[in-house]
Amino acid sequence: xxxxxxxxxxxxxxxxxxxxxxxxxxxxxxxxxxxxxxxxxxxxxxxxxxxxxxxxxxxxxxxxxxxxxxxxxxxxxxxxxxxxxxxxxxxxxxxxxxxxxxxxxxxxxxxxxxxxxxxxxxxxxxxxxx
Numbered sequence: 614x615x616x617x618x619x620x621x622x623x624x625x626x627x628x629x630x631x632x633x634x635x636x637x638x639x640x641x642x643x644x645x646x647x648x649x650x651x652x653x654x655x656x657x658x659x660x661x662x663x664x665x666x667x668x669x670x671x672x673x674x675x676x677x678x679x680x681x682x683x684x685x686x687x688x689x690x691x692x693x694x695x696x697x698x699x700x701x702x703x704x705x706x707x708x709x710x711x712x713x714x715x716x717x718x719x720x721x722x723x724x725x726x727x728x729x730x731x732x733x734x735x736x737x738x739x740x741x742x743x
Contacts, residue, residue: 650718654742657694657709660686661726664696668705668728677702678728688712694724704728 622630664685671683678700685707688695693715699706709724711717720738725731734742 650715650720651741653691653693653715654718654721654724656689656691657711657715657724658743660689660694660696661707661709661724664698664707665705665726665728665730668698668700668707678705 667685668678668683671680672678674680675682679702685696685698689709692713693711694709695712697708697710699708704727706725706727711722718736720736721734721742722736723734724742725733725735732743733739736742
């Protein structure tokens, strides 16, 4: 009797292995994508803090936040946020809104900082903004 032992994988075993790898990869990619979006919020927070410092220097120099010589950065350094300012002589509110690839961030649709240092945000999980 001549028995040959065959080695290797059957087609079913191969399909099951590929399916498992696909499921793990899809879970990892969605988790990674959420972390990238969350990490990009640093770009928005840093531009707000930088602009708040500029406005505080302006107040120290001119006595008001809304002097014409006082300027802010309209976009963040990496371009993931645009910045709007509402100011008068004694108060300011800076708002960073997602731009470009960051617009898919539903948890944090804006990051807000005011002259009192209050850090807030808007979105589905606005606590995560800061």
